[in-house]
Amino acid sequence: MKRNSRAFLACAYWAFVVYLFVPLMLMVMMGFKDSKFIGFPIRSWTLEWYLGVFRDTEVLSVFGYSLLIAILSTVLSLAIGTWIAAFLNSYRTFPGRMLVFGLTLLPAVVPGIISAISLRIYARVLGIEPGLWAIVWSHAVHNVPFVVLVVIARLSTLPPSQTEAARDLGADPLIAFIRVTVPYLRPALIGAGIFCLLLSFDDFVRSFFLGGYDPTLPVLIFTRLHSGMSPEINAIATVALVLTAIVGIWAERSMRRMRKEQNA
Amino acid sequence: MMGDAAVSRGDRVPFWGRTVSLPFYKGLVTFLFGSPRRQFWLLASFSIIWVLFAHLGPILQMLHVSFLDGYPPTAGREPVMTLANYERFFSESIFILPFFRTLAFASLLTAATLVITYPVAYFLARHVRRQRQLALLLLLLIPFWVGEIVRTYAIMILLGNNGAVNLLLRWLGLVDRPIPFMYTGFSLSIGIIYLTALYMLLPLYSALEKLPASYSEAAADLGAGGWTRFRRITLPLTREGIASGCTLVFLISSGYYATPVLLGGPATTVFAETVARFFHVAGDEWPTGAAFSCLMLLTALAIAGAFNRLVSPRRVGAGG
Numbered sequence: 210m211k212r213n214s215r216a217f218l219a220c221a222y223w224a225f226v227v228y229l230f231v232p233l234m235l236m237v238m239m240g241f242k243d244s245k246f247i248g249f250p251i252r253s254w255t256l257e258w259y260l261g262v263f264r265d266t267e268v269l270s271v272f273g274y275s276l277l278i279a280i281l282s283t284v285l286s287l288a289i290g291t292w293i294a295a296f297l298n299s300y301r302t303f304p305g306r307m308l309v310f311g312l313t314l315l316p317a318v319v320p321g322i323i324s325a326i327s328l329r330i331y332a333r334v335l336g337i338e339p340g341l342w343a344i345v346w347s348h349a350v351h352n353v354p355f356v357v358l359v360v361i362a363r364l365s366t367l368p369p370s371q372t373e374a375a376r377d378l379g380a381d382p383l384i385a386f387i388r389v390t391v392p393y394l395r396p397a398l399i400g401a402g403i404f405c406l407l408l409s410f411d412d413f414v415r416s417f418f419l420g421g422y423d424p425t426l427p428v429l430i431f432t433r434l435h436s437g438m439s440p441e442i443n444a445i446a447t448v449a450l451v452l453t454a455i456v457g458i459w460a461e462r463s464m465r466r467m468r469k470e471q472n473a
Numbered sequence: 474m475m476g477d478a479a480v481s482r483g484d485r486v487p488f489w490g491r492t493v494s495l496p497f498y499k500g501l502v503t504f505l506f507g508s509p510r511r512q513f514w515l516l517a518s519f520s521i522i523w524v525l526f527a528h529l530g531p532i533l534q535m536l537h538v539s540f541l542d543g544y545p546p547t548a549g550r551e552p553v554m555t556l557a558n559y560e561r562f563f564s565e566s567i568f569i570l571p572f573f574r575t576l577a578f579a580s581l582l583t584a585a586t587l588v589i590t591y592p593v594a595y596f597l598a599r600h601v602r603r604q605r606q607l608a609l610l611l612l613l614l615i616p617f618w619v620g621e622i623v624r625t626y627a628i629m630i631l632l633g634n635n636g637a638v639n640l641l642l643r644w645l646g647l648v649d650r651p652i653p654f655m656y657t658g659f660s661l662s663i664g665i666i667y668l669t670a671l672y673m674l675l676p677l678y679s680a681l682e683k684l685p686a687s688y689s690e691a692a693a694d695l696g697a698g699g700w701t702r703f704r705r706i707t708l709p710l711t712r713e714g715i716a717s718g719c720t721l722v723f724l725i726s727s728g729y730y731a732t733p734v735l736l737g738g739p740a741t742t743v744f745a746e747t748v749a750r751f752f753h754v755a756g757d758e759w760p761t762g763a764a765f766s767c768l769m770l771l772t773a774l775a776i777a778g779a780f781n782r783l784v785s786p787r788r789v790g791a792g793g
Contacts, residue, residue: 214699215600217592218592218593218595218596218599218600219596219600221592221593221596222592222593222596222597222609225589225590225593225613225670226612226613228667229613229616229667229670230616231631231637232624232627232628232630232631232667233616233619233623233624233627235627235630235631235637236623236626236627236630239630246635248633248634248635248636249635249636249637249639249640250640289523292516292519292520292523293520293523293524295516296516296517296519296520297520299516300513300516300517303517305521309520309521309524312524312525312528312529313520313524313528315524315528315529315532316528318720318724318774318777319532319724319728319770320724320725320727320728320745320769320770320773321725321728321729321730321745322728322729322730322745322748322749322766323535323728323748323766323769323770324531324728325730326535326748326749326752326762326763326766327531327532327534327535327763327766328531329752330531330534330535330538330544330759330763331530331531331534331535333545334534349527350527350528350531353523353527353528381493381502381506382502382506382512383502383505383506384489384493388489407618410620411618411619411620411621411622411623412620412621413620413621413622413730413731414728414729414730414731417730417731418749418752427620427621427622427623427731430622430623430626431622431731431735434626434629434735438626438629438630438633442626443626443630446622446623446626446627449619449620449623450619450623453618453619453620454615454618454619456618457614457615457617457618458611458615458618460618461611461614465607
């Protein structure tokens with residue numbers, strides 16, 4: 210009985226792995242097909258589509274644009290998120306704390322399309338033109354809750370005696386924060402930062418509604434899909450996939466290191 | 474700053490020492506951190522302003538615009554407050570239908586995701602040695618890092634008429650002509666479960682991992698069978714994880730826009746597509762779109778909150 214249920218559960222796990230990986234593998238494979246038409250079977254293979262990605266100046270500039278947006282919004286959300294986390298962590302008895310905490314997490318529970326639309330209306334009110342800064346702003350708003358959650362988890366394990374020791378040795382609060390708290394937060398900031406980079410780089414709905422004439426990478430893939438599937442799109446998507454997967458694995462490892470340090 | 478510190482290492486006074494002795498810096502620090510109350514306001518003011526202005530502001534502004542009769546404003550004409558945008562929703566079935574379709578769809582998909590991922594999470598938490606758990610979990614996280622559009626596209630290739638599934642079915646001799654999977658509720662479900670499964674899996678895994686195996690063993694000693702143990706011990710004690718997983722998946726899957734556009738068809742139009750049309754095709758109908766968005770946000774949060782209350786009574790609110 211017990212052995213049967215274990216076998217069943219193992220099958221469920223591996224079936225799930227197949228479900229997650231096979232579509233992506235097929236997509237990578239299709240980028241090697243020597244034909245304009247997407248579909249099986251693949252009779253002859255070519256590298257042409259992948260080489261084309263690196264020759265297509267539009268695609269390359271869109272890669273750069275998406276990367277720029279990801280970096281800017283990540284820096285912004287790390288700074289803002291750390292600030293809010295420091296506040297929520299230091300004043301645990303502040304009466305409005307739960308309200309501030311709830312509002313901090315709000316962007317994480319608003320469904321994507323509604324978040325994009327409300328930010329689009331708001332950008333109009335603030336006079337932010339659709340484009341680079343509108344996208345950066347919307348990504349920062351969306352990412353702040355995740356930064357706060359990660360940073361606060363790390364901050365709560367910092368013994369107060371450490372910053373107090375720095376203060377006793379003559380450091381003012383700012384120096385104590387920069388030289389004691391920030392180094393302690395480093396793994397959390399790296400982990401949250403990479404998470405933000407990925408969220409921003411992969412985001413479609415906010416970039417779509419707040420973007421100007423220049424598309425980000427997901428928006429470019431979306432618009433090209435409207436004129437039909439082609440192995441060229443597979444190659445672009447695969448390059449994006451490889452980039453994000455590498456960064457994601459790196460993030461996972463740095464988060465795990467942080468957890469290990471916390472347990473030690 | 475770190476770079477400067479490294480450069481100045483050769484000097485007599487280190488970088489931080491020089492910075493601290495600057496009169497401007499001294500003044501600034503005394504001004505900002507002079508008293509505990511000032512420290513509090515420094516941290517509190519920005520945090521509170523940011524969450525009110527950037528997190529709550531867009532939602533409130535959307536609510537405001539939803540009551541206006543015209544937006545963006547035209548020159549020389551003051552917008553008037555009206556309920557017409559909400560009335561419009563209740564008057565036409567092309568709006569009501571996608572609305573309820575989205576809610577029903579998101580609920581069904583949430584349930585399906587729960588059923589699919591629970592055995593996976595259970596296997597990881599209970600039947601795998603601790604060392605291997607992280608490796609097997611990491612394996613599942615890799616596809617999660619790939620974006621929404623790329624994964625949607627992967628599903629299109631899987632299910633197309635010339636896709637892998639149809640090829641396999643024809644090769645097995647089960648069908649003569651391809652089954653049109655694409656642009657149906659089926660392809661949309663496969664796609665959305667593909668995107669959201671990990672938001673369910675992670676809370677379930679962490680709930681199951683925290684649950685000591687001794688509880689089930691105690692029940693077994695008392696004579697409970699496998700199914701009873703699961704129903705009476707494991708399931709109730711992991712309901713926190715179930716609640717947060719379901720809340721997340723419900724809210725996320727009701728908010729997808731690109732995936733229904735790419736994988737769905739005319740019969741599966743979801744409310745996100747209805748709402749988006751007011752912003753892209755018909756540019757001057759923002760208030761109607763805002764009103765519809767408000768209705769959807771309110772309903773989605775209410776359902777998620779009620780579900781949370783029902784499943785884990787101790788927790789308050791819809792926070793996932």
